[in-house]
Amino acid sequence: GQNIDQPTEMTATEGAIVQINCTYQTSGFNGLFWYQQHAGEAPTFLSYNVLDGLEEKGRFSSFLSRSKGYSYLLLKELQMKDSASYLCAVYHFSGGYNKLIFGAGTRLAVHP
């Protein structure tokens, strides 16, 4: 079966750096996405990794190690508006199609 684990909640201080981890067990791995979701709103796409290494996009970076089944999302220079849930989602190939499996999300609270 497929399994994705990420911490339920994290807190951090404005201006600081926070790392949100995601571990997964899946067959037919075909890429990993990170999404941001503010309370009551739609998830929005942040980053995508399919090869090992770090992808940087402004204040946000995402890392993938396929051999370890591990990814992290790094948020720098935290702002209050970064308070949201962060969803790790794994693409796996099954039944002839790529399917996206979501973790339960990590709720991040940024404090002044």
Next chain:
Amino acid sequence: DADVTQTPRNRITKTGKRIMLECSQTKGHDRMYWYRQDPGLGLRLIYYSFDVKDINKGEISDGYSVSRQAQAKFSLSLESAIPNQTALYFCATSDHDRGYSNQPQHFGDGTRLSIL
């Protein structure tokens, strides 16, 4: 205007009623999806469609049906609603994957459904 539009945004109804949730998109994407989100469980796939003539069950399709009326429209029906179908429902779209580049899914604003 939103690229992925869901109607209604909120709905309260009674057990046993038939309900239809609508989704339309202006992104020109072939692929459309319906998810439900419950606290602590994350997003779970109900149905997906890769083009107008393609309908596939997701991990939790029991009690639901879908219709892909056109490339831009994908509706979700609950034939006889029950309280444990109370959840936040999201429609999403994506472009087709290109080689090793998997395309992200783009979500509508969601429909909050409560079944009493």
